[in-house]
Amino acid sequence: MEIAATSTEYVRVTAVSAVGGSPVSPSAPPQFAFQPTSATGNPSVEDWWTGEWASPHARILIGPNGGTTSLEPGEYRVWLTWTAGLEAPVYRTGTITVY
Numbered sequence: 053m054e055i056a057a058t059s060t061e062y063v064r065v066t067a068v069s070a071v072g073g074s075p076v077s078p079s080a081p082p083q084f085a086f087q088p089t090s091a092t093g094n095p096s097v098e099d100w101w102t103g104e105w106a107s108p109h110a111r112i113l114i115g116p117n118g119g120t121t122s123l124e125p126g127e128y129r130v131w132l133t134w135t136a137g138l139e140a141p142v143y144r145t146g147t148i149t150v151y
Contacts, residue, residue, distance in 0.1 A: 054149045057125050060115025065132050065145045066108060082110035085131040086123055086148065094142060095131050110134070123150045 055061060063084065082103045085095035101120045103112030110132055113119045127149050133142040 053146070054151065055114075055123075057123065057150050058116065060113065060117040060119045062106075062111040062113050063130065063148060064106075064109040064111045065130065079137065080135040081105065082112075082132055082134045084110070084112045085133075086114075086121070086128040087131065089127045089129055089147065091129070099131075100133070123148070125150050 053063065055063075065082075065084075082105060083100040084103050085099040085101070087095055087099065101112060103110055103120070105111075114121055114123060116122045127147055130145045130148055131142065132145050133140060
């Protein structure tokens, strides 16, 4: 995905399906992290931002006009996590370029 630093819009990640194709039933809102591609390791606790479920996507509004966070120009890895029962999977879902 590419987005202007001055744009406010949703970043969407298609939700994960369980074996057999049935949708995951999370018990908490999704959490997103945006790390520069030069960063190493998993996001820290303070890197996570709360998004929302909009089936079949997890989404978060980013940008300067009411977004949960704003990103400076650069390339970022997009991370997603959520709680589903006893599990809390953490996925690196792709990249976003901010120009």
